[in-house]
Amino acid sequence: xxxxxxxxxxxxxxxxxxxxxxxxxxxxxxxxxxxxxxxxxxxxxxxxxxxxxxxxxxxxxxxxxxxxxxxxxxxxxxxxxxxxxxxxxxxxxxxxxxxxxxxxxxxxxxxxxxxxxxxxxxxxxxxxxxxxxxxxxxxxxxxxxxxxxxxxxxxxxxxxxxxxxxxxxxxxxxxxxxxxxxxxxxxxxxxxxxxxxxxxxxxxxxxxxxxxxxxxxxxxxxxxxxxxxxxxxxxxxxxxxxxxxxxxxxxxxxxxxxxxxxxxxxxxxxxxxxxxx
Numbered sequence: 077x078x079x080x081x082x083x084x085x086x087x088x089x090x091x092x093x094x095x096x097x098x099x100x101x102x103x104x105x106x107x108x109x110x111x112x113x114x115x116x117x118x119x120x121x122x123x124x125x126x127x128x129x130x131x132x133x134x135x136x137x138x139x140x141x142x143x144x145x146x147x148x149x150x151x152x153x154x155x156x157x158x159x160x161x162x163x164x165x166x167x168x169x170x171x172x173x174x175x176x177x178x179x180x181x182x183x184x185x186x187x188x189x190x191x192x193x194x195x196x197x198x199x200x201x202x203x204x205x206x207x208x209x210x211x212x213x214x215x216x217x218x219x220x221x222x223x224x225x226x227x228x229x230x231x232x233x234x235x236x237x238x239x240x241x242x243x244x245x246x247x248x249x250x251x252x253x254x255x256x257x258x259x260x261x262x263x264x265x266x267x268x269x270x271x272x273x274x275x276x277x278x279x280x281x282x283x284x285x286x287x288x289x290x291x292x293x294x295x296x297x298x299x300x301x302x303x304x305x306x307x308x309x310x311x312x313x314x315x316x317x318x319x320x321x322x323x324x325x326x327x328x329x330x331x332x333x334x335x336x337x338x339x340x341x342x343x344x345x346x347x348x349x350x351x352x353x
Contacts, residue, residue: 079158080107083114086155096339096346097311101214108162108213109308114155116206119176123183124247136181143173166213172205179205187249188264192286195253196230203233207309215305224297224306228313231290235320238283242270242331256282270331280328284320291317311349315342 077085087095087110094113098106119139126132146156147163147170162168179201189195207229208222216222237244237251244251245267257263260279265271291313298306315337323335337345 077154079154080111082154083107083111083158086114086117094312096315096342097308100311100346100350101308104162104165105213105215107158108166109210111155111158111162112168112206112209112213115159115173116176118153118155119180120202123180129184132184133181136177139177140174143170143177146170162213168209168212172209175201175205183249189251189253191253191255195251198251199230199233200226203229203236205229207232211306211309214308216302217305218299218302220297220299221302221306224294224299224302225309227290227294227297228309231287231294232312232316234283234287234290235316238280238287238320238323238328239330239335241267241280243334245270245331252279252283267331272329272331276331277328280330281324284324284328287320288317307350311346314349315345318345 087098098109098113101109119136122132122135122139126135142151142153142156145151146160149160151157151160159168163170179198182198182201189198204226207225207227211221211225241252250257250264250267252267256279260282261275262273262279266273266276294313298310303310318341319335319337322337323330326335329335
């Protein structure tokens with residue numbers, strides 16, 4: 077199996093909404109974004125699938141060394157072998173890849189965030205940086221496009237947090253800010269014990285409205301001259317925003333189930349967004 081095939085398999089197996097947006101990219105850009113996505117999946121899986129935190133830290137440390145080796149022209153992992161040819165082509169920064177690993181390590185260091193400002197720092201590491209790297213691969217002519225990509229990454233991550241409240245709680249992680257839980261009279265125990273209530277719905281409606289605003293703010297930042305090149309990011313946004321709306325329509329029953337869109341609906345949304353241009 078070639079490095080590119082390894083990354084393709086990693087991306088396809090994830091079932092992510094992002095995968096559907098990649099289908100419309102030219103071959104080289106698709107190879108680059110698939111390699112980047114595979115890297116994100118690899119380091120994310122370290123934290124999600126490793127029970128022993130010490131082992132997870134060791135693995136993340138290995139990935140840091142592997143990124144440095146790749147930047148020195150000596151990658152050893154299929155993902156870094158696939159990613160290396162694209163680093164210079166799309167002006168991808170090694171520091172951003174290392175920042176993603178730092179974000180994954182944050183999950184080992186803390187499982188609560190006092191306020192949205194603290195949560196935003198985490199989101200920048202695990203999603204904002206990914207947005208900037210992705211936008212660079214899609215094509216940037218106006219530097220302001222990076223601001224669009226970073227804000228869109230935050231919107232994506234908040235959508236993930238809303239969708240995964242119950243699943244994350246079962247792993248001992250609560251990303252919703254402590255001060256906002258207090259504001260809506262929802263306790264950590266309510267989340268850990270999957271207690272759905274009117275207070276919980278109000279809390280989630282607050283999260284929903286803020287995340288919708290983040291999408292609007294992101295779109296407002298996208299320069300007209302980069303709209304066509306960033307079409308893949310817009311496809312991602314349409315799919316993720318549809319998921320966010322679906323969660324609200326379902327009454328925010330995210331404590332006991334994972335709400336998702338069907339593959340056919342994702343493909344339809346992707347195609348409709350692509351042909352609109």
